[in-house]
Amino acid sequence: MNVFALVEARIADALKALKSEGFFNDDLALPNVEAEVPRDASHGDVASNIAMVLAKPAKTKPREIAEAIKGKLEGGDDIEAVSVAGPGFLNVTLAPSYWQNLVASILKQGSAFGQPDLGQAKKVNVEYVSANPTGPMHVGHCRGAVFGDALANLLEFVGYDVAREYYINDAGGQVDVLARSVHLRYREALGEDIGAIPEGLYPGDYLKPVGATLAKAHGRTFVDAPEADWLAVFRSSAIDAMMDMIRDDLAALNIRHDVFFSEASLTANGNDGVKAAVDVLANKGLIYKGTLERPKGHEGEDWEDREQTLFKSTDFGDDEDRAIQKSDGSYTYFAGDIAYHLNKLERGFLHLINVFGADHVGYISRMKAAVKALSEGKADLDIKVCQLVKLFRGGEPVKMSKRAGTFVTLRDVVDEVGRDPVRFMMLYRKNDASLDFDFAKVTEQSRDNPVFYVQYAHARAASVFRRAREAFPELTADSKSVLEADLSQLKDPADLALIKRLAFFPKLVQSAARAHEPHRVAFYLYDLASEFHGLWTRGNDLPQLRFIHEDDESLTAARLALVAATQTVLSAGLGVLGVEAPEAMR
RNA sequence: GGCCCCGUAGCUCAGUCGGAUAGAGCAUCAGAUUCCUAAUCUGAGGGUCGCGCGUUCGAAUCGCGCCGGGGUCACCA
Numbered sequence: 001m002n003v004f005a006l007v008e009a010r011i012a013d014a015l016k017a018l019k020s021e022g023f024f025n026d027d028l029a030l031p032n033v034e035a036e037v038p039r040d041a042s043h044g045d046v047a048s049n050i051a052m053v054l055a056k057p058a059k060t061k062p063r064e065i066a067e068a069i070k071g072k073l074e075g076g077d078d079i080e081a082v083s084v085a086g087p088g089f090l091n092v093t094l095a096p097s098y099w100q101n102l103v104a105s106i107l108k109q110g111s112a113f114g115q116p117d118l119g120q121a122k123k124v125n126v127e128y129v130s131a132n133p134t135g136p137m138h139v140g141h142c143r144g145a146v147f148g149d150a151l152a153n154l155l156e157f158v159g160y161d162v163a164r165e166y167y168i169n170d171a172g173g174q175v176d177v178l179a180r181s182v183h184l185r186y187r188e189a190l191g192e193d194i195g196a197i198p199e200g201l202y203p204g205d206y207l208k209p210v211g212a213t214l215a216k217a218h219g220r221t222f223v224d225a226p227e228a229d230w231l232a233v234f235r236s237s238a239i240d241a242m243m244d245m246i247r248d249d250l251a252a253l254n255i256r257h258d259v260f261f262s263e264a265s266l267t268a269n270g271n272d273g274v275k276a277a278v279d280v281l282a283n284k285g286l287i288y289k290g291t292l293e294r295p296k297g298h299e300g301e302d303w304e305d306r307e308q309t310l311f312k313s314t315d316f317g318d319d320e321d322r323a324i325q326k327s328d329g330s331y332t333y334f335a336g337d338i339a340y341h342l343n344k345l346e347r348g349f350l351h352l353i354n355v356f357g358a359d360h361v362g363y364i365s366r367m368k369a370a371v372k373a374l375s376e377g378k379a380d381l382d383i384k385v386c387q388l389v390k391l392f393r394g395g396e397p398v399k400m401s402k403r404a405g406t407f408v409t410l411r412d413v414v415d416e417v418g419r420d421p422v423r424f425m426m427l428y429r430k431n432d433a434s435l436d437f438d439f440a441k442v443t444e445q446s447r448d449n450p451v452f453y454v455q456y457a458h459a460r461a462a463s464v465f466r467r468a469r470e471a472f473p474e475l476t477a478d479s480k481s482v483l484e485a486d487l488s489q490l491k492d493p494a495d496l497a498l499i500k501r502l503a504f505f506p507k508l509v510q511s512a513a514r515a516h517e518p519h520r521v522a523f524y525l526y527d528l529a530s531e532f533h534g535l536w537t538r539g540n541d542l543p544q545l546r547f548i549h550e551d552d553e554s555l556t557a558a559r560l561a562l563v564a565a566t567q568t569v570l571s572a573g574l575g576v577l578g579v580e581a582p583e584a585m586r
Numbered sequence: 587g588g589c590c591c592c593g594u595a596g597c598u599c600a601g602u603c604g605g606a607u608a609g610a611g612c613a614u615c616a617g618a619u620u621c622c623u624a625a626u627c628u629g630a631g632g633g634u635c636g637c638g639c640g641u642u643c644g645a646a647u648c649g650c651g652c653c654g655g656g657g658u659c660a661c662c663a
Contacts, residue, residue, distance in 0.1 A: 039606065049605060052643070062643080086606045087643065132663060169663055263663095295659055296587040303660075319589065319659095326661055333663050361590050362658045387591065388657075429599075432591055434656070436598075441612095448612065449625090456625055467622050511602055523600060526610080530627095537627035540619070548622055563622095585625065 002116070002506040003102075007046045007092050008033040010079070014072035015050075023068055024058050035092075037504065044083065044091035045500060051088040062088025099499045100487035106502060106565040107483050111572055114506040118513055119160030125344050126152045128355035129250065129257070130167040133242040134178045135204055137249040137410040140357065143435065144386045145410075146426040146578070148355040149255045150518035151384070153576045158513040163349070164257045167340055170239050171263040172333060178202060178242070179235035180227075185211025186234070187223055210241045252414045253423065254578050266339045274331050277339035277374075278324055286312045286373055292320060311338070316369035334363075338370045345375050352381040353516060358388050358434075384516055386431050392438040417442050420579045424451035427522045427577055450526050454574065455582050457529035460536060461567035462583040464547045468560060471550045475557055477564040485557035492545060494535050495562060501531045505569050509576070518576065525573045532566050 001009070011033045018024060031053055038047040051066035058065060066084040073082045073090075078098040083091045106113045128148020131141050149164070156162045169175075181202040188194045189212040197203040214222075214237060222230040243260065250256070266273035281287050290310050294303050309325040311334075324335045344352055352371060356363065364383045371381040391398035391408060400407040414422055421442050428450055429435045442449055468475050475481055490499070505524070512520040539546040547559045571581040 034603065036602070036605090039608085043606075047606090052605080055643075089606065134663095172663055174663060292660055306661090308660075323660065328661090332661075336663095358591075358657055360658085360663095364590080385591075430592095433599080434592070441598095450611080452625055453611095456623085460623065460626085464622055508602080515602085519600090520602080523610090526600095530610085533626055534628090536622080537618085537624085540621070540627080543621075546622060585623075 003046060003094065003098075003503050004035045004507050006078075007035045007048065010073055010076055011035070011048055011050055011069060011090070014069045015054075017072055018068055024054075024060075028054075028058055038089075038091060041497070043085060043089070044081070044093040046092045046094070048090045048092075049088070051084075051090055055088065066090045096491055096496060097488065099496050099503070100490050102499055102503055103487050103490065103561050103565045104483065104485075106568055107477075107561060110568060111575075113568060114509045114572055115157055115159060116506055116510050118158040118510055119155060121159060121161050122351060123163065123349050124155050124160045124351040124353065125163045125165060125347075125349040126155070126353045126355070127165045127167060128152075129246075129255070130169070131246060132169050132174055133239045133246065134174055134202060135242065136206055136245055139389060139391060139408045139410055139413050139437075142253070142410050142413060142422065143389050143426045143431075144355045144357055145250060145253060145255050146423050147384065147386050147431050147518065149253075150423075150427055150521075150577050151353065151355070151516055153578060154509070154513050154518050154521065157572075157576050158509060160351075160513075163259060165259040165261055165344075166257040167337075168239070168243065168260055168262045168264075169333070171267070171336060175235050175239060176231065178207075178238050179231050182207050182210050182214065182234050182238045183222070183227075183230065186214045186218075187211075189215035190220060190223065192223075206245065207238070210238055213237070213241070249410050252411060253419055261340060261343075263336050263340065266336060266343070273343065274335050274339045277342040278331075278335060280342060281311060281338070281370075281373060284373065286315065287324065288312065290321065292323070311366075311370070311373075313366045313369035313373075316372040318365040318369045322366045322369075334366060334370075337367065338374070341367070341371055341381075342374050345371075345379055350375070350379045352379060354381065354383045356383055356385050358385055361385055382516055384431055387434040389426075389435045389437050392436055392440075394440040395438065398439075413437075413439075420455070421449055421451050423577060423579050424454075424522060425449075427519050428526075430519055431517070450522075451579060452585070453533075454525045454529045454570065455580070456585055457532045458567060458570040458574065458581045459583060459585045461532070461563050461570070464563050465560065468548050468556065471548060472553055472556060475553070475560055477560070477567070481553075481557045482561050482564060485561045486554055487558050487561060489555050489558040490562055492542075494538055494545060498531045498535055498562065498566065501528050502565055502569050505573070521573050521576050525570065525577075528566070528569060528573070532570075 012030070015030050015033070019028065019030065033048060033050050035046045035048045038044055051062040051069065054060070054065050055062040063084055066088045069090055070082045070084055073079055073092065078095050079092060080095040081093040085091055126148055129141060129145045131137055137145070152162050152164045177200065181197070184194050184197065184201065185207045188208070214234065278287060288310055289307050291305060291307050292310070294305070306327065308323045310321040311324050313322050314320060322334055323332050326332055341352070354367065364385070367383065368381050371379055391400070398408060416439060425437060425442055426435070465477055490496070508520060508524045512518060535545060547556070547563055549555045574581040
């Protein structure tokens with residue numbers, strides 16, 4: 001039980017006792033007790049606003065309630081002091097022994113520390129990246145990829161059963177264009193001069209090897225053959241090649257998926273999963289023929305007023321109904337996505353998370369409407385939007401143009417900056433705020449980069465153990481002497497401040513997981529690293545705060561226990577972010 | 587024009603479920619290393635939380651209306 005849960009439970013007990021003694025009316029419903037960190041450490045270790053919450057329903061002054069609770073809490077195990085402050089805050093200070101014992105508890109739990117069973121092994125589906133299989137990943141995909149991966153890690157960390165999915169858009173017109181582009185490269189590989197790549201086809205050199213492979217496999221068979229003969233073959237090898245490339249790019253960022261779900265598979269093998277999904281909605285009376293109004297801002301002349309097959313998404317909070325079929329009768333992308341999400345539901349997922357880029361925000365409300373309709377409100381879909389990443393180099397924006405071939409790929413960024421800084425920077429910002437990414441800042445001025453700051457803290461902890469080995473070879477992080485050290489020696493305020501920061505980790509991880517916000521972990525790690533660096537340097541002035549005392553093995557063991565606990569939490573947090581926790585920085 | 591995101595120190599950004607005197611980094615200024623890695627630390631200055639109204643015992647946080655920046659808006663994916 002973490003410290004907040006402990007205090008919450010104590011207060012809840014106190015409320016029950018007060019109620020049975022007639023302090024409150026019998027019909028008063030006792031609310032959930034919430035405890036948090038007070039803004040100012042001088043207010044105590046844990047604070048609760050429960051008295052103010054209860055004031056109105058109990059028709060009693062908040063301070064009066066707080067005083068009554070205080071009376072019940074005082075003298076309890078591990079509680080050193082209770083005070084009432086301000087309008088009615090209840091401030092609780094825990095005994096040093098409680099904090100000292102926590103260090104042992106962290107070491108005992110190891111990497112399991114901070115994993116409250118929030119998820120209870122419930123199944124969660126996280127869909128992220130889902131970039132079109134028409135080329136290498138560009139830098140714009142980077143943020144959503146890292147975010148989705150870290151979010152999946154986070155949910156796994158708190159006990160969810162997470163499936164990481166990638167939806168391959170391999171069924172639309174784009175992949176036919178891809179196949180045609182590859183056909184040109186195929187002819188080129190056979191010696192033909194294809195000239196400039198025509199407008200509308202994919203010009204990238206990355207298609208050359210695909211053409212060459214097809215040339216080797218099929219010779220000249222398809223050079224003058226009608227498109228119908230080769231389209232499917234070329235499409236499928238092109239998609240395979242692109243997905244291999246994308247998987248490599250993702251691997252460079254340490255990102256993996258459990259499921260690559262093919263859009264085309266929905267309608268393969270004689271099944272029509274899209275029609276089936278549309279039928280599900282039709283059976284609920286949610287599909288109809290109708291016309292949409294021309295959008296206000298749409299002044300273009302290419303607007304056609306025509307009847308379409310529509311999904312009544314406005315019944316579920318969308319702004320307008322959405323098209324299911326194109327003018328040629330084939331299904332829209334949205335129809336396929338409905339089928340995919342029905343598939344997720346059929347696989348037993350009631351918690352769905354999609355990670356979108358900012359350019360897809362307009363898609364959110366229809367997707368939520370679809371899931372609401374398909375699941376009859378039983379499933380929840382959260383859509384996390386990653387805002388755009390703007391690239392800079394030394395303060396100057398990096399201009400990108402696909403035509404000029406100057407667009408920056410994900411691989412470019414990883415190669416130049418490194419995996420860990422890329423991941424950390426992408427997570428060192430709220431997902432829905434736009435992000436300026438400056439190559440110069442992340443590389444040249446690496447001193448200012450928070451990722452090194454956090455990693456350095458971990459490396460320093462490792463370094464202490466390397467040094468300690470010289471004086472006390474037996475004092476390893478997992479040794480009995482360290483695990484069972486006399487922790488009452490950790491009594492300096494700086495020691496206790498670090499321990500309290502460690503104690504916050506479980507609550508932090510829980511709230512980050514609930515909010516689906518992995519960036520909170522990154523900021524926490526920065527704060528924790530700061531606390532540790534501070535304690536380290538304080539050893540300059542106060543020798544008793546140094547970690548190694550060659551003339552005192554017992555004290556060294558206790559201080560090493562604190563270092564090990566810090567290292568454990570840093571490592572766990574970095575693990576959630578998918579950033580390496582190095583043993584050394586040089 | 588509709589919808590979504592953002593607006594907090596000179597700059598880049600945190601701010602937990604509505605809580606106490608709004609925080610950090612950078613930059614500026616002043617300091618710290620015979621000693622576990624100075625990729626570190628200590629201190630100082632710096633604020634109309636875009637503006638207004640409302641809800642509340644209490645608002646950076648919630649609601650409404652403005653202002654500014656960005657994204658997006660039948661049929662593509």
